[in-house]
Amino acid sequence: MMDCKQATRLLSEQQDRNLSRREKFALKFHVFMCKACRNFGQQMGTLRDLARSYAKGEGNTPRQSEDSNSNDK
Amino acid sequence: MTESVPVGRGGMEAGRASGAQTLQDTQFLTELRQQMLKxxxxxxxxxxxxxDAVQEALAGALKNADSFKxxxxxxxxxxSILKYKIADILRYRQRVIATSELGDDEHREQAFMDGLFDSGGHWHKAERPSSWSGPQGGVHSDHFWRVFDACxxxxxxxxxxxxxxxxxxxLESEEICEQLTLSTSNLHVTLYRARLRLRACLENGWFEPSKAEEVTP
Incomplete structure (x- = not known):
């Protein structure tokens, strides 16, 4: 059976290439049995979403606290 | 990139805070410039x-600024303009830089992997990824992005x-391989290592900070 190291490698690679049918099957089986790798797989998607938001400048929105100056006076 | 966006028509005086005005808002512009530089x-x-990339991207944006409300x-x-500029520079660089500059330290990587997985290829208990659906999930606060930056x-x-x-x-995998003269498997393993590190860093720094405390001696 596939181990966690192999499973996580495939979970990363499926972001970049199509897995073969055999890889998909073995991965599915492993992930079904292993919660840690299931979480890892979800995090791969989250990581991609986060990176895309960041690259739109979203991670760089000005801080609220800096605006607080305008309340002075 | 080259598509030109129609400029707002006249007759809509009320509430028109156009992009051109936005770009004259010095505080906004200064902050935007800092963010882009980073x-x-x-x-x-x-x-x-x-x-240079930031300057060119801003100049490019200025031309169409009117269409942004x-x-x-x-x-x-x-x-998005800045991303194209960066891609161009990286593309050009590929011809100038020796790829050896991009070497990865295999000993360091081996030690890193051993820290995550046992000899049977299973997660060490303390390193098992947890669910990110807790109270910290989906929160993209300013603080979160600082953690992301640090990671x-x-x-x-x-x-x-x-x-x-x-x-x-x-960029597609093929293009990255071409630009950096990497083999496909080299690209995959590099991305895998980056993702392993990032997810661990985000989990310890943001999603499950208590876990990091347990682990630290």
């Missing part, structure tokens, strides 16, 4: 080239560069 430096690791839309637009900065250079080309600039 983003460009992170990827280019060269201050002069980062300055909101600052958020303008920011997205300017960042990116903590990546080894080659991994950071490849990850950013793939996930920020959204």
């Amino acid at each position: 983003f460009a430096r992170l990827q280019l690791r060269d201050d002069d080239q980062a300055e 909101r600052q958020a839309a303008l920011r997205t637009w300017v960042f 990116l900065n903590g990546l080894p250079e080659k991994q950071a560069r490849v990850f950013m080309m793939r996930e920020f600039i959204e």
Whole structure:
């Protein structure tokens, strides 16, 4: 059976290439049995979403606290 | 990139805070410029080239600034121009840099993997990824993005560069391999290592900070 190291490698690679049918099957089986790798797989998607938001400048929105100056006076 | 967006028609005087005005808002512009510089430096690791890319992206954006009513839309637009500029610079660089500069330290990587997985290839107990659906999930606060920044900065250079080309600039695998003269399997393993590091860093720094405390001696 596939181990966690192999499973996580495939979970990363499926972001970049199509897995073969055999890889998909073995991965599915492993992930079904292993919660840690299931979480890892979800995090791969989250990581991609986060990176895309960041690259739109979203991670760089000005801080609220800096605006607080305008309340002075 | 080249598409020209129609400029707002007249007769809509009321509430028209156009992009041109937005770009005259000095505080907004100064902040935007700082954010872009940070983003460009992170990827280019060269201050002069980062300055140039930001300058060109801003100049490019200025031409179409009128069509942006909101600052958020303008920011997205300017960042997308900046991404193209960075991709261009990286593309050009490929011809100039020796790839050896991008070497990865195999000993360091081996030690890193041993820290995550046992000899049977299973997660060490303390390293098992947890669910990110807790109270911290989905919260993209300013503080979160600072953690994200720190995690990116903590990546080894080659991994950071490849990850950013793939996930920020959204280049296809083939193009990254070509630009950096990497084999496909080399690209995959590099992205894998970057993702392992980033997810661990985000989990310890943001999603499950208590877990990190348990582990630290």
